[in-house]
Amino acid sequence: MNCHGVIPLLEPFLDGELQPERVVEVEQHLEECSRCNERLRLGRALRLSLRRAMAPSAEPSAAFRARLAGAVEASRQREWETRVLERQVERSRMLSWRTILPVAAAAAMTLIWAASVDKPDRSERAARLENASNVDDLLEEIVNHHLSSRPEVTSASLLPSFDQEVGVPVRAPSLTQYGARWEGASLVPMHHQRAASLRYKVAGHEMTIYVYDSSRVQLENRLPRRLVGDSPVYVGTRRGFSIGATEHRGVGYALASDLNDAETAELVASLH
Secondary structure, eight states, rough: OOHHHOOOOOOOHHOOOSOOOOOOOOOOHHHTTTHHHHHHHHHHHHHHHHHHHHHHHOOOOHHHHHHHHHHHHHHHHHHHHHHHHHHHHHHHHHHHHHHHHHHHHHHHHHHHHHHHHHHHHHHHHHHHHHHHHHHHHHHHHHHHHHHHHSSSSSOOGGGGGGHHHSSSSOOOOOGGGGGEEEEEEEEEEEETEEEEEEEEEEETTTEEEEEEEETTTTGGGGGGGEEEETEEEEEEEEEEEEEEEETTTTEEEEEEEEHHHHHHHHHHHHHO
């Protein structure tokens, strides 16, 4: 077999998908061909690099864990209800017809009462889980945009053109008192809407400030509250990055950086 016939087989060879007779042919060719051996080593190196790059994102997110916990809880509840009904049916078979009617009526009333009491509780619990899941997803988006987004505009005079897309006034907060330098801005998707992503650099640290409609995005439920002076802010950590949030007159601000939480809280408190 020549190189022309072996090259298309190297990928499935690395993936262990070749038939045994093909494996033998490829191995025989590799014993004699240095070029195909080099291609094989390159393929293995690319796979190793890809696995290393994807390893941090392979961990299940907190949002996924919350949804899984909710599904497991719902499954346990359904299993328990099924067992209760099975036990009641079994008992009813052992009772005489004279006693089965009042017992069945009592059981029906109990189930109706339980359904009327438990249903709102389950709905409320599901709503809480869904809200927590949405906020966890949003925190993941904030970190991902901080790591990947790059400024589309570098002139602050162009920021008002973002107002219509974001739904609130977009201005670049002045953070010169902290030595922060504004580098530019872009529009990014955030929780089914658009947000302005403002890029800063402070003391060698990359920092992203997001401006969004606070009536449509709420981060407070998943970030611990703290006071900076008289200003309430919400600060937490996600994937090693500090995230802070605050709100002023319908305009939401979120900050992502590798600063510590105390520095993030002070910076967030100054945003308006």
